[in-house]
Amino acid sequence: MDRAREACEELLPGLAPALADVPLPELESPGGPGLDAFRKSGGPGLLVPAAYGGAGAGALRVARVTRAIGALSPSLGVATAMHNFSVASLVALVASADASGLEWMLIEGIARDRLLVASAFAEGRAGAGTLDAAVSARAAEGGYLVNGSKKPCSLSRSMNLITASVSLPGADGGRELGVALVPADSPGITRRPFWNAPFLAGAESDEVVLEDVLVPEELMLRPQVELGTGLDTLQTVGFVWFELLVSSVYTGAVARLAESALDAGRGSATDRAAVVTSVEAAIALTENAARIVDEGQVGNDELATVLTARYAVQELLVTAADRAAELLGGLAFATSVDTGHLLAVSRALAFHPPSRGAMADSLLEHHAGAPLRVV
Ligand SMILES: Cc1cc2nc3c(=O)[nH]c(=O)nc-3n(C[C@H](O)[C@H](O)[C@H](O)COP(=O)(O)OP(=O)(O)OC[C@H]3O[C@@H](n4cnc5c(N)ncnc54)[C@H](O)[C@@H]3O)c2cc1C
Known part of the structure; x- marks a missing residue:
């Protein structure tokens, strides 16, 4: 744990001192001081490569920082894990052949403006596979209109951007998986209370409802699935x-x-x-x-x-x-x-x-x- 705390102070200076004396129940409640302190310490850019203005931390150091955050406040740990997961996927995309050119601007913006990115995959349907999206996207002028609900969605109140799995019209008339990148203040996005448990409530894992949310074509990613694995x-x-x-x-x-x-x-x-x-x-x-x-x-x-x-x-x-x-x-x-x-x-x-x-x-x-x- 000392190694974890050292990595946290080095990469996110001030975060642990800011939260050290806050009682756990306060940190674990919605609206607690954790996410603000994370933003102030430069947390959103932890995984963004230095070339794009972030800390460019590797996985071992990120694991240690995440462990330190989990010990400070499990809710903050969960919320920031969802952010870091989204950013890790965007960073991998920037480095891949599938990149559209917009992704690097996004990750640069995340680091520079300290933006928080939610990861909306679950839809509150017990037993549904992680990649089994029912939230639907239909073609519209300039992109897609997305409709449906995501729950639980951590960071639902504090997010600036959302990465959300959606069901897209496929080339052969069927449906295929897409991942939409959506600004959280887009018209048509609302929140509804969902998380009733007293545990991990500070992660803000409520419901996010999308009603005719317009997602431009270039912000709709289409993962190319590898045969046999269901994953690209x-x-x-x-x-x-x-x-x-x-x-x-x-x-x-x-x-x-x-x-x-x-x-x-x-x-x-x-x-x-x-x-x-x-x-x-x-x-x-x-x-x-x-x-x-x-x-x-x-x-x-x-x-x-x-x-x-x-x-x-x-x-x-x-x-x-x-x-x-x-x-x-x-x-x-x-x-x-x-x-x-x-x-x-x-x-x-x-x-x-x-x-x-x-x-x-x-x-x-x-x-x-x-x-x-x-x-
Ligand atoms: C703190 C917290 C924060 C979260 N935040 C987010 C978030 O930000 N974004 C997000 O997308 N999701 C989030 N989630 C939701 C999470 O991703 C899951 O979708 C959700 O918890 C699944 O619940 P479930 O009851 O459907 O479980 P299930 O996965 O359905 O499992 C229920 C039980 O059924 C069994 N089971 C399920 N499928 C099968 C099968 N095919 N064969 C055999 N057994 C099976 C399981 O083993 C388990 O025992 C969060 C969850 C938690 C706990």
Whole structure:
């Protein structure tokens, strides 16, 4: 965690000091000071290459910063993970042959004007695949008219831009997946309350409704899907970043609980060492995923490695949080909301896509030699 805090202070100076003394419940509520502090520290440009005015941080340092943010405020961790995921995908696009020329202006604007980018893929339909968009786009003069609803959508109140999956009319009369880049103040965009849980409420994961929102042709991306995997190269890179970011957020949140338990010094040395082992193992798995990204070769096999790591982290965090809370004891649980809050948060990595159940067959098939399909 010291390495995480060092990376955070180096890349986002002032963020941790600004939030260090704010009580957790305040940071975890909508309208808390986290997102403002993130903006002020230059957070939106963390992944934007230096050539476009950002910090150009590599994956290992981003994983560490994300872990530090997850420990400061899990809600801020989730919200900024969604932003960084969108930016990582745009940065990958700038470097690819599919780039239209507009993307570099966008990422430059994100860093310069400290813009926040939401990632709107979920549509509140249980069991729907991550890439299974029902929000529809129909051809209109100059582009597409987009209609539908996205929920939960983190950053729904603070976002400046939205990246949203949509169902597009395909060349053969069918439908294909598109990703729309939409300014958040476009006519036709409204928000509705959706997130009722008291946990992670500071991530602003409410509903975003799109009614006849005009998206110009050049801001509608069409991923080219690779046979057998359901993913194109950019989506593969995006997924790897996403799993890395969310695993890091929740590792940081549980590390905060673990540090409290170690500081309290209660229980046997064996119990305390077990907490250290689980959290350090989760850190090692996420940092290994980050090193894979930094090595530059991200394809289908690497996605499988990173997803497997994420599911392993998911289990380690539950074990670590349970043990840490038990060591802290009933008085700590009863006299502050922090233990209960972090215990609940330690479960939530399981709620990010793709779910372990949905991917089980695909992971087994990949283990037997097939490309990894993401459902
Ligand atoms: C804090 C937080 C913030 C979020 N923010 C965003 C955001 O900003 N943008 C966004 O797009 N989304 C966001 N999400 C939503 C997330 O992406 C998921 O879409 C959502 O949580 C899925 O919920 P679900 O109930 O449909 O789960 P499902 O994925 O449907 O899973 C429910 C259960 O069914 C099982 N299951 C599902 N499919 C299958 C299958 N094919 N085979 C076998 N079993 C299966 C799963 O294993 C699981 O046990 C956020 C979620 C959280 C927790």
